[in-house]
């Protein structure tokens with residue numbers, strides 16, 4: 001029997017963030033942790049997307065996300081810490097390939113307005129939402145043309161200087177190494193029949209999973225939460241949306257020094273970045289299928305993403321030599337779409353953390369930190 005204080009089911013942004021918050025906790029810093037990362041037979045984790053935007057604005061009007069002043073700096077702090085750690089380790093020959101390029105790009109995000117009405121609505125939001133100083137400003141059409149040549153600029157747009165983008169595939173490769181150096185065990189396995197496998201042992205506080213035993217279990221399985229039979233599907237109330245990603249290899253490098261969000265989003269792909277301004281590969285993403293039969297990328301999705309690319313970078317269609325598709329599923333809980341902690345089994349030491357919708361990178365680290373604070377308080381109360 002291998003015994004752990006914490007088992008975390010899922011190695012997406014939620015699972016990683018829980019492990020990170022536990023390592024940063026005064027009370028749990030020395031706790032033993034095992035992350036069950038999933039594996040063969042499961043769809044790709046939504047978090048392992050080639051590119052994700054770190055964007056505090058949401059929706060058609062670029063509304064400021066709730067608690068943005070807390071969640072954005074905390075996610076950035078986590079990304080910077082792991083990235084700085086990786087670069088500090090480039091002398092280690094075994095990890096050199098992995099760490100040779102950054103994964104976190106603090107470039108800012110441009111949000112062009114698609115129509116005059118949209119421009120007015122976004123400007124109104126900029127004035128009335130509690131945007132922290134210097135995070136965002138309005139750029140006129142000519143200012144966009146000067147600073148971001150080639151990007152759609154007809155109605156001006158919102159410049160979010162605090163935003164950026166992350167190559168999540170690379171981030172998760174590095175984060176796994178970081179966890180292992182931090183003493184966290186990462187196991188590639190799938191909970192076949194969900195947490196039916198998990199039952200209280202002779203000690204009520206223990207949950208067992210094969211040869212692994214945990215004092216507390218935190219389930220962060222993303223879309224996989226819906227098939228873990230601990231909960232009835234209705235109990236979680238999750239709504240799934242399929243999203244697709246398209247990476248384009250270009251015949252000629254283009255100037256693109258930031259991420260862009262309009263109808264979907266677009267950013268330079270890390271393998272195609274030639275200098276701080278020029279890119280040979282770009283990635284476009286959008287989540288739009290509320291009903292789907294298959295989790296595979298498809299032609300319809302590819303067509304839609306090409307349209308988004310063309311709307312953001314007019315004329316890009318004639319510059320494409322190769323495309324690569326990717327798809328996954330994200331979940332949120334209507335109607336308020338807030339991330340949530342499932343506590344139905346918390347008295348048995350089992351929690352769920354999910355429902356990050358289209359903002360997992362932005363929201364999950366803080367949600368995980370809050371959950372860990374709650375667990376700390378519980379332990380303090382038990383001790384006193």
Ligand SMILES: Cc1cc2nc3c(=O)[nH]c(=O)nc-3n(C[C@H](O)[C@H](O)[C@H](O)COP(=O)(O)OP(=O)(O)OC[C@H]3O[C@@H](n4cnc5c(N)ncnc54)[C@H](O)[C@@H]3O)c2cc1C
Pocket residue numbers: 009010011012013014015036037038039042044045046047048049051052053054189190191192194220221222223224225242243244245265285286287327328329330331353354355356357358359360361362363364
């Ligand atoms: C195409 C697309 C683009 C997106 N773009 C952005 C973006 O730009 N910015 C942003 O902030 N968010 C974006 N999102 C949303 C973001 O990806 C999600 O909010 C976030 O990834 C959710 O993280 P998670 O950890 O909850 O779930 P996931 O990332 O899905 O991770 C779930 C984990 O659980 C594991 N798992 C599942 N079932 C089992 C099981 N039975 N046994 C063991 N393990 C299991 C999986 O293997 C995985 O490791 C995008 C989503 C998609 C689909």
